Amino acid sequence: xxxxxxxSTEQFLSGGGELGECIRATDWSLTPVGPPSGWPQSLxxxxxxxxxSRFPMFLWWGPELIQFYNxxxxxSLGITGKHPxxxxxxxxxxxPEIWPTVGPLIERVMKNGExxxxxDQLIPIHRNGxxxxxxxxxxxxxxxxxCGTVEGVLVVCNETTGKVRNLEQAEETSRQLKxxxxxxxxxxxxxxxxxxxIELANDESLKLWGKDRRVMGKPILEAIPELKGQxxxxxxxxxxNTGKTYEGRETVANLERDGGIKGVYVNFIFKALRDAGGKxxxxxxxxxxxxxxxxxxxxxxxxxxxxxxxxxxTKMATWDLDxxxxxxxxxxxxxRIFGHPESTHLSFPALRQAIYPRDLRVVEKAFDAxxxxxxxxxxxxxxxxxxxxxxxxxxGKVFYGDDHAPLRMLGTMVDIxxxxxxxxxxEESEKKFRTLADSMPQFIWTADKIGxxxxxxxxxxxxxxxxxxxxxxxxWWKTVHPEDRKAxxxxxxxxxxxxxxxxxxxxxxxxxxxxxxxxxxxxxxxDVSGKIEMWVGTSTDIHDRKLFxxxxxxxxxxxxxxxxxxxxxxxxxxDELAQFAYVASxxxxxxxxxxxxxxxRILDVESENLSERGKDYFxxxxxxxxxxxxxIVDLLSFSRANTNEKYFEVTDxxxxxxxxxxxxxxTIDQKQAVILSSTLPVLNIISFQFEQLFTNLIANALxxxxxxxxxxxxxxxxxxxxxxxxxxxxxxILYHRIVITDNGIGFEPQFxxxxxxxxxxxxxxxxxxxxGIGLAICKKIIENHQGFIEAAGQLNKGAVFTLYVPxxx
Amino acid sequence: xxxxxxxxxADDDADDRLLFEEALREIxxxxxxxxxxxxxxxxxxxxxxxxxxxxxLDLNMPRKNxxxxxxxxxxxxxxxxxxxxxxxxxxxxxxxxxxxEGGAHYYISKPRNFGVLKNIIRQILSTNWHAFPQPSKEKxxxxxxxx
Numbered sequence: 003x004x005x006x007x008x009x010s011t012e013q014f015l016s017g018g019g020e021l022g023e024c025i026r027a028t029d030w031s032l033t034p035v036g037p038p039s040g041w042p043q044s045l046x047x048x049x050x051x052x053x054x055s056r057f058p059m060f061l062w063w064g065p066e067l068i069q070f071y072n073x074x075x076x077x078s079l080g081i082t083g084k085h086p087x088x089x090x091x092x093x094x095x096x097x098p099e100i101w102p103t104v105g106p107l108i109e110r111v112m113k114n115g116e117x118x119x120x121x122d123q124l125i126p127i128h129r130n131g132x133x134x135x136x137x138x139x140x141x142x143x144x145x146x147x148x149c150g151t152v153e154g155v156l157v158v159c160n161e162t163t164g165k166v167r168n169l170e171q172a173e174e175t176s177r178q179l180k181x182x183x184x185x186x187x188x189x190x191x192x193x194x195x196x197x198x199x200i201e202l203a204n205d206e207s208l209k210l211w212g213k214d215r216r217v218m219g220k221p222i223l224e225a226i227p228e229l230k231g232q233x234x235x236x237x238x239x240x241x242x243n244t245g246k247t248y249e250g251r252e253t254v255a256n257l258e259r260d261g262g263i264k265g266v267y268v269n270f271i272f273k274a275l276r277d278a279g280g281k282x283x284x285x286x287x288x289x290x291x292x293x294x295x296x297x298x299x300x301x302x303x304x305x306x307x308x309x310x311x312x313x314x315x316t317k318m319a320t321w322d323l324d325x326x327x328x329x330x331x332x333x334x335x336x337x338r339i340f341g342h343p344e345s346t347h348l349s350f351p352a353l354r355q356a357i358y359p360r361d362l363r364v365v366e367k368a369f370d371a372x373x374x375x376x377x378x379x380x381x382x383x384x385x386x387x388x389x390x391x392x393x394x395x396x397x398g399k400v401f402y403g404d405d406h407a408p409l410r411m412l413g414t415m416v417d418i419x420x421x422x423x424x425x426x427x428x429e430e431s432e433k434k435f436r437t438l439a440d441s442m443p444q445f446i447w448t449a450d451k452i453g454x455x456x457x458x459x460x461x462x463x464x465x466x467x468x469x470x471x472x473x474x475x476x477x478w479w480k481t482v483h484p485e486d487r488k489a490x491x492x493x494x495x496x497x498x499x500x501x502x503x504x505x506x507x508x509x510x511x512x513x514x515x516x517x518x519x520x521x522x523x524x525x526x527x528x529d530v531s532g533k534i535e536m537w538v539g540t541s542t543d544i545h546d547r548k549l550f551x552x553x554x555x556x557x558x559x560x561x562x563x564x565x566x567x568x569x570x571x572x573x574x575x576x577d578e579l580a581q582f583a584y585v586a587s588x589x590x591x592x593x594x595x596x597x598x599x600x601x602x603r604i605l606d607v608e609s610e611n612l613s614e615r616g617k618d619y620f621x622x623x624x625x626x627x628x629x630x631x632x633x634i635v636d637l638l639s640f641s642r643a644n645t646n647e648k649y650f651e652v653t654d655x656x657x658x659x660x661x662x663x664x665x666x667x668x669t670i671d672q673k674q675a676v677i678l679s680s681t682l683p684v685l686n687i688i689s690f691q692f693e694q695l696f697t698n699l700i701a702n703a704l705x706x707x708x709x710x711x712x713x714x715x716x717x718x719x720x721x722x723x724x725x726x727x728x729x730x731x732x733x734x735i736l737y738h739r740i741v742i743t744d745n746g747i748g749f750e751p752q753f754x755x756x757x758x759x760x761x762x763x764x765x766x767x768x769x770x771x772x773x774g775i776g777l778a779i780c781k782k783i784i785e786n787h788q789g790f791i792e793a794a795g796q797l798n799k800g801a802v803f804t805l806y807v808p809x810x811x
Numbered sequence: 812x813x814x815x816x817x818x819x820x821a822d823d824d825a826d827d828r829l830l831f832e833e834a835l836r837e838i839x840x841x842x843x844x845x846x847x848x849x850x851x852x853x854x855x856x857x858x859x860x861x862x863x864x865x866x867x868l869d870l871n872m873p874r875k876n877x878x879x880x881x882x883x884x885x886x887x888x889x890x891x892x893x894x895x896x897x898x899x900x901x902x903x904x905x906x907x908x909x910x911x912e913g914g915a916h917y918y919i920s921k922p923r924n925f926g927v928l929k930n931i932i933r934q935i936l937s938t939n940w941h942a943f944p945q946p947s948k949e950k951x952x953x954x955x956x957x958x
Binding site for chain 1: 824826830900901902921922923924925926928
């Protein structure tokens, strides 16, 4: 076999650097592709491209997959290893370590004409004397022959091991950053894009925002909606747009805390983050809560403010005296307290000079005491430049050096002129009170709010003979009469607990041992809020009055007993009267009945034995006894109308009238009388009394009828108001009015009232029989019913009797 | 001839007993009249005597009054059927109610007129007591008109 020089033989193999040289030097006749002169055009063209390309390229050609590659591919094979044997070698022989991976791919390209593309693939190769992990981005593409069939596989590739390594390093850096952020003791978050999506946020961040992990991946405004209207988003946007870092200090952020929104003080930094290309793609937000620090500082400021306010409000001056040099520093107010403008600075001697001469001793004494005891206090007068005198009060505290020598004194001073004046007013008023109290004969005393007596007027000392105020305060209660002591203390205790006035009558022991009645009275004195501050009490001698009252009470008691006795006697005599009425009705009538009966018997049986005169006498005797009987009956009725026998019942007056008409039937028939009546009311009345009333009135009307005219009696009832009741005692209520009119002989109007009196008669007994009690009974009965009766008469024209009865339920 | 009637009268008032007897005699000669001067005597007589057709009973009597007699009579199986006519001066409604409830047949208020008395006794005597129940309250009282 002849070796042909590639230089001369094949133009397509020219150039191509080291690999071009290498290919040319290869004895291709020993390979399945044969010598280059016999290579097909497609191989020639491909190799020409391959050798002239700066991209790493590799070609497997023919069914044996004979290998070609260029200079750019060369480094992939390492310094020692496959190169240069790989040229012209069979693929399967060259790459046993990766053949299981690439073999099937190559076969697919060869058979189906498919193309493949791989990025950053780890394909370890033998290089530099060992197996190296190498990353590749490469494509497998078919190379077709003249007849269109796939003859080879061209691999265009790029080793990306460096890039992948860089990426891995970047990822590691990023992971470290993330962990750093997560562990950071301050709130740290990465917010990406113009929406500021929460990319990263450590626990501190979540704590600061008052949120939990659910906010991750959300735009900041969606995650923390309360930020809307707060400046942070604008600041962030500014940082995102300009790249300028923003730092905030003690800025108030309204954030979620314990379910509500609270103002939180934060220190924070917003910093732009850039991508590899230097473009801003995120904002790093770092911050921490400084609320506590701010609050602490504010408290301090407040405290200082308060002190200023307090000294201002109380008009208190402050001063600082150096005890070595007697230099004094004082607040402007001190000058004013001494009557100078506030701008004036006063020296220590000047201040001493202003002290009221008589009080200088007080001040000096207080100062000496302060140096020994450490505290300084006095109240003294000062003279202002205008010669007016004012009271001041000073308090101070001495500070000592290491050698226990007094170094400086700090203190306050206040003008107490007003207070002093008020105190004097109170003192004077107290003095007046005591003078007044001491001049009074009554006991005046006061007690504190718990009821302990603490002041007594002179009269108490004089009366009790106890001269010592303390002794009197402790033992006043022993001067109360033993019988009154318990009740006194109980009443006093009750007033103390309820705050009501104390009022008690009790006896106090005079120093001579006798007791006198006193009326004690005490009223609580309250402060503006109504709380009892003290009690002011008086005790007045009521001994004589009390004895007089007691005597009066005894007399009243005696009189009451007497009255009760009389009352009982009256009740008894009423009973006796009732007894009498019964006796009168029954027993008195008995002999009378006998007289009447026997007289009748004599007239019947002995008639022929009697002279006419005798008979007349007997008849007169009989009519006298009938009158007497009527008298007894009427008197009995009258007394019954008077008694307490008052049983009220609902009664139909129509029914009463019916009964009365039946009782008087004989007379009515005999006189041919007509009785007309309207419907009468149903009333709550003493039934039998109304029966009596109607009987009397109708019997009267029948009795006093005209001899020639049959009696006509009209009874009419209606209801009227007070205006129609002509009676001074009429009440403002409705009355039932019952009018009984007759056409009898009537009577003269001047007797309207008189006819209701007992035993008042307008006619002789012989003309009209009667006892003169009937109408008196009527009046009594109607009065028993709180009603009125009136009579109106006209001689020979009849009489009208009107009854008024209150209309009640 | 009507069969003889037997009447008992208990009254402590001698005048009234006299008048009653005279009035009875003027009406009827045959009627037997037995008189007691108080309730106790009446009850003693009733123990042994033949039972009367009617008993006139005064209320206000010594020893045993009319009310007590009425109660005793009405409680006795033997005597409770005898009609009782109360013959009294009292017109007290309470007392009238009591004797009506006690079972008396009539209540007579002693009249002031002899003729009235005779009429009343005549009316009582003519009463056929067999199966004669106690009259109504209105008819119970036989009160002579006073005027």
